[in-house]
Amino acid sequence: MIISIASGKGGTGKTTVATNLAASLDSDVQVLDCDVEEPNSHLFIQPTIEEVKTISTPVPEVDMDKCTLCGKCAEICQFNAIVVIGETVLPFHELCHSCGGCMAVCPEKAITETDRELGIIEKGHRNGIEFVHGKLRVGEAMSPPLIRKVREYTRPGRLTIIDAPPGTSCPVIASMTGADFVLLVTEPTPFGLHDLKLAVGAVKILGIPSGLVINRSGMGDDQVREYAEQEGLHILMEIPFDRRIAEAYSRGDLVVDVMPEWKEKFLELYHRIEKLAG
């Protein structure tokens, strides 16, 4: 089963839920941190990293000895990532989406592919948890290709927990698509509610069963709960606003280590997810 943990709004507790859920399960579990722009799960799981891999995406390189300046590459490129200027063809690697169109269209076979580094993937272990995350290279704009590479580490037949990035656009979709269940985490505030609605919209487009965790409950108002009831969105767990939890998080401690009574609650959350995911 693949459980993707998403939120819309950032900072609502996705990582807290993902890491504590993983640490509460005794079974073989994988955590894939797909928030490759700002991955944080490793700060809590503290895995021993066993494998580091540089991930690249193919971008064009032009052999000017073969090029006849016909301009077809520039014509097919939707991203303005290759242009003909005077007597030369200039690829802009950072704009390239790696579609391979320029290479396919070039009648002179003057285009080959080289690599643009997207970032790295690190893989490790901590107790029963297999851990994988991507780290986007600072300055690199495109996270979805790296997210897709992280997701290639999914081992079918095991439980995979995905820590998704905030928002509702392409990086989030890349982290949710193909999941068996999306666990939404929000906080009971107007911002949390507004962005939760967007996340619910994204989950609906993908047609994945979902449920809700309300984090820091008691701090804002009741509108998230009212919305969940109207929507038929199951509230699977509530984590009260508790300074001890916030402080544990600030230090990089797992809630279940500091307050072991929470382990039972995360296990219950998992059983509820299992039921809803079918």
Added chain:
Amino acid sequence: MKEIVIISGKGGTGKTSIISAFASLVENKVLCDADVDAADLHLIMNPEIKERHDFESGYTAIINQDKCTECGLCRELCRWDAISENFVVDSIECEGCGVCYYFCPEKAIDFPMNTCGEWYLSETRFGPMAHARLGIAEENSGKLVTLIRKEGKKLAEEKKLDLLLTDGPPGIGCPVIASLGGATAVLIVTEPTVSGRHDMERVAELAAFFKIPAMMCVNKFDLNPGEGEAIEAFARERNVTVIGRVPFDPAFTQAMVQGKTIVEFDSQSEGCLAVKGIWETLSQRLEI
């Protein structure tokens, strides 16, 4: 004209609450919400929309089943596995590269432009505002960020205002990069947690990469003062100007629930006084 962009790396550190407070404190500015993916500033600003525009960007392939001979060339060329075995394009997976459209021997593929969202020019009780809404599951958030900042600047020029206050997105990827170019300075709002530190380091590195001067404040400082001090020390090492600390103050959430800025909600609250201090420092440094 000067533009301050508020970013954080990590989400949920208080960017929008702090820029809302600035909106209350500063005159002669335009507000710009560049967090188009999960825009929240309008929940406090309650803008009256004066102009509404479609945001069109990017394309999606659509296969015309009547013309398709199922030759399979499109599936072979598509690097996104976006075309199913029965030749239907998954619009979510489609990158809009147009390779299938270009090569289809039957001309059976349409390639219409996407409407991926809307953008708005509005009036608020704190002055003009440019904002947007990216459609759910849409792409091109970076382009929409660039557009909304450009419109914000135009609006400021028209109204003869010389400051743009921009609420940026979380992360360090495409929309954040789009929110940095040409900014006078960024204000990084972080929190005293291991995640806040980790993410702040990456976003500070990003600002340095694009040579944008960076300032920083730690929100909810008293949650973990040791971590807060460590973040400040790191910032100084990297030439990020530390311009203040904001205490954990429930008044921020209480203000948000009422759709108010913390200045409107309780101008004597600890949180409000801290943000006022930060604005004073920031405006002196940037000569606003």
